[in-house]
Amino acid sequence: MKRKLFFGERMLYGDGKTPFNCVIPFKIRGQISEIFLVQALKKIQKKHPWLTAGIRLDEKKYPWMVTNLTDKFHIPVRIVDRVNDEQWQAESKKEWATAFEASSNPLLRIVWLKSDVVSEILLVVHHCLCDGTSAISILKELVLLLDNPDAEIGKEIPIQSLHDIIPAKVLSSYRSKIKSGFIGKVTTMALWLIPIKKIPFNRKEDFLLSWKLDAETTAAIVQFCKKQGFTVNTLLSTALLTAFKAVRGEKAFNKISLPVDVRNYNKAIKADHIFAFGLMIVLSAYPDKDFLSNVKAIQQDATQKLSKLNPYSLMLMMEACHPALKNFSNLLKYGKSSNDCMFSNLGRLDIPHQYQNFEIETIYSPSVMGPLGNTTTLVVSTYRNQMDFSFMASEGYLPHHETEAIREKVMEILLAQIKIPTPALEHA
Incomplete structure (x- = not known):
């Protein structure tokens, strides 16, 4: 299964080498099984097909999400000995700066700050894959399965194209096509004309x-x-x-x-x-x-x-702006x-x-x-x-x-x- 990245996803994905990561930490008091964690992540991948996907570039350098169902393509877990209550913040900053190997790994990973009594688990996801709502949903499934590996979490019917999320009458509307195409061309031209000094800003720490x-x-x-x-x-x-x-x-x-x-x-x-x-x-x-x-x-x-x-109008307009993506970014x-x-x-x-x-x-x-x-x-x-x-x-x-x-x-x-x-x- 595969699909092209939408405009917003491409913008967040960028060059594929620069991190754009979200980190959601949560603190657990009690016992966690490493076996349960691995099983939970496998079950979550089975529910969400795009968690089994990497990013591949076609001959025109356009990124696609492509599923990989081999056993080696799993959500990675990094286990760290827990030292104190503030450690999760340092690990969050580390995860901000660590790019995903998007061609060979899922765009989600786990960091486990482990101790006998208290643990923090950091769910790390590339922003091009999830917004806050979907990331919180994954977290909810994860804690449920950590407690009960047999729990039912359902099956996602994945979004594979605009047809899955935009009504057919909007997609087939002549007015919508003309309007989004016109706006896309105007936006592309405007972004070409805007002078931008490509001097990297020193954002420091x-x-x-x-x-x-x-x-x-x-x-x-x-x-x-x-x-x-x-x-x-x-x-x-x-x-x-x-x-x-x-x-x-x-x-x-x-x-x-x-x-x-x-x-x-x-x-x-x-x-x-x-x-x-x-x-x-x-x-x-x-x-x-x-x-x-x-x-x-x-x-x-x-x-x-x-x-x-x-x-609907905004997404159609954005999809017409793919030629301007580099300039917009x-x-x-x-x-x-x-x-x-x-x-x-x-x-x-x-x-x-x-x-x-x-x-x-x-x-x-x-x-x-x-x-x-x-x-x-x-x-x-x-x-x-x-x-x-x-x-x-x-x-x-x-x-x-x-x-x-x-x-x-x-x-x-x-x-x-x-x-x-x-x-x-x-x-x-």
Whole structure:
């Protein structure tokens, strides 16, 4: 089985040599069997055909996912003796920088920080293979099988072409074809004309800040948002924009990008589909408004922008832009940054914590690091009623001391809204 990479996947895959990796660590208290882990990964591969696929280039250097069903083509596991509670962060940074051998291995691997009582397992996936939703689904299957190798996890019907995810009437629409083709040609021409100095930006050291809120504080934030009539996502977005402005002043762009799960618009794509295409909106704050007025105004902006998203049109347009891929990637890689941060809220993770043989003590929010422009990213998730934050950046884009200051300012803003005067966060 094989298929060409979609435009978004090709962009994330890049040259195949540069890492663009997502890492999802989780902490287990209890006994884990190495045999169960190997069996679990084999069973997960059987469910998801694209986890048995490598990347091959055709004669035109176009990348294809091609399945490999030989016994040697398995998800690799690296076992490391666990030393302390902070070790997973160092291993995450190591995995950011380690490219996948995509032609000879799956685009997913496991790191196991092993001890007799407590372990961290890092699920590492190339971003061209999975978005956050599909990666969390794999994690959910993994912990279930680690506890019970006979558990049923179903069988994915893989996405093999646009026909699987775009309605036939849209694909066959003359208007859609003309519109996407025209936009593709215009985009290609524009990207050819834009002058780009191909001087590599020195982003310096990549780093991660990880922390979580206690259950009481998390609940208070949720209740505050319900009472005020806006979402937690919008509150966090506004706090982030406000913090960037407070810390960076005139260097702040007043702009954050938020990925949107395409599954909210396209029901053909299931939560456990191996899929990496996402939608995006951009939000900005209003300088003349106070904080709460800003949250409500930004909520209106977000609602309006979300209502206008059309995944079918966007995907068709992007598929028409394959000739411009190199120029588009160069624009992202070498062009000047125009936004402060990527912000992603995965919400509440629907994964049990208590199992027969172990307990999941925590799931850390995913971290991601890639080569396409500003690396500054904040990912938030909630597990066991605790909101968890992963804040990634590179010293060349956002210095470590400013990242720390933004983190502290975000927390100060949130705690002020719910009337908690003292810090209620735990550094991971």
